[in-house]
Amino acid sequence: MEKVEIVIEENSVGDRIDKAISTLNGEWSRSQVQQWMKDGQVLVNGRSVKANYKCVLNDVIAIEIPEPEALDVIPEEMDLEIFYEDADVLVVNKPKGMVVHPAPGHLTGTLVNGLMAHCKDLSGINGVLRPGIVHRIDKDTSGLLMVAKNDLAHESLVNQLVAKTVNRKYKAIVHGIIPHDYGTIEAPLGRDQKDRQSMAVVDNGKHAVTHFNVLERYKDFTFVECKLETGRTHQIRVHMKYIGYPLVGDPKYGPRKTLDLGGQALHAGILGFEHPRTGQYLEFEAPLPTYFEQLLEDFRNNR
Template identity: 70%
Template sequence: MEKIQFTVKEEENGSRIDKLAAAQDEQFSRTQVQEWLKEGRVLVNDKPVKPNYKAASGDEVVIHIPEPEELQIEAEDLNLDVYYEDADVIVVNKPRGMVVHPAPGHVTGTLVNGLLFHCKDLSGINGVMRPGIVHRIDKDTSGLLMVAKNDLAHEKLVNQLVEKSVTRKYKAIVHGVIQHDFGTIDAPIGRDTKDRQKMAVIDHGKVAVTHFHVIERFHDFTLVECELETGRTHQIRVHMKYIGFPLAGDPKYGPRKTLNIDGQALHAGVLGFVHPRTGEYVEFEAPAPKEFEDLIFELKKNI
């Protein structure tokens, strides 16, 4: 059983223990941590406490993380849009609305279900829940993903992500008219302290860098291309909101009055990396889906 240990800092004195514990990992939700507290999995100075316990500076906290629930992941014929495939790598164009990997309560219709049907040889580094998955894009973001078919390919592709050598370019429609043609957003991202379901730019977040340039301006919107230097959760969505130009249709970070699209207008159109076996740089480009292009067509009519 995995465990996380931390000491309550002076500036955290008086904070609720569930809030402090949830902040230790961006994958934790406050609701989940509250359940662990009720189950006695979170100990303060070797004793279980209630979720509303007010921590004191110097408290020693241990979180005993339960083993993940074993799920039966079944292969499904989802007619995946495969852009490239060989013995080491698959590049897939994921449609908007598809979740990348299964989770409790959501075990069918994911990219992983489709991959298990499409091929039997996927890397096992991430276990049965995420076979072959090297990186993710959000459910309502469409576009290209690379998937590893063996452990050696997986390690080499992950290393490229760590070294920031993978090319990842996204098209996005944002609210507002960006006046400058180019920009770089260098702002750290971490779990939003006010809403654990969101990410935000925070002082002690992880380094996050997004480069963008304007493709076209409309009456109240702008079409941009964003290139990721890092790959934090919701990075483009958080960064564009941070500079005052949230993504159209974004249910988490955008305004309620927006374009007629179900989810953020974001498409991972370009993906490039060094092939893990040949050592050659390969790059792929996928056009934005029809609903994305339809939005642009409507916006052009209102210029």
């Protein structure tokens, strides 16, 4: 068990203890810290406190970080929509509502569970919980993902992502009518200081660029295509909110009064990359999900 000690400085005075710890570390979520506190693994000046304890200057916080669980990911037979597969790489169309890879406390029903049942050979570079996973899309985003079946393929695909040569285009429906046909959003992204479970445009965030073009306009909404130049967490969702056009159905970044779609109207429709072994350029396009097509049809009929 790893032990960590933190001393509260002036910029954290008055903060809740759970917020202060997660902010100072940046890797731990507030819910994770709160669980450690419940388990008696966090002491302030040698004594237990509640999560709403307000920090005082020079408080000494001692944290015992538990060892990570040894986890086995169980293969599960699933009806996966495979667009392409060979000995090196696989392209799959992930449905809305499916998590890409397992996490502690959520070890079944993920894309990785299905992939492990479908094929036994996945790259081990990302460890036991994310075998073969090179990039991911959010649970409630549908669309195409490339999966590495060996380490050579994994390294090649990651290098292409870093070099920004992978072609990733998404379809989205946003609130509001975007007046211009094209645009580029360049704004750095990082953890939202007010909500560590969310991302936001922040001064010291990671470089992030999204290009978009308008496909159709409706009475109160716009249908757009977004092309990722970088691939930050929640990038399209945060960038579109930042310019005043949040995604329809987005429970985290959308307006309070949005459509109840069970998640954001966002689909990773086009994926193009060089084959890691042959160098041949491959590109795939996944059609819009049925709910997405129906939503567009409803908007067209109410212009």
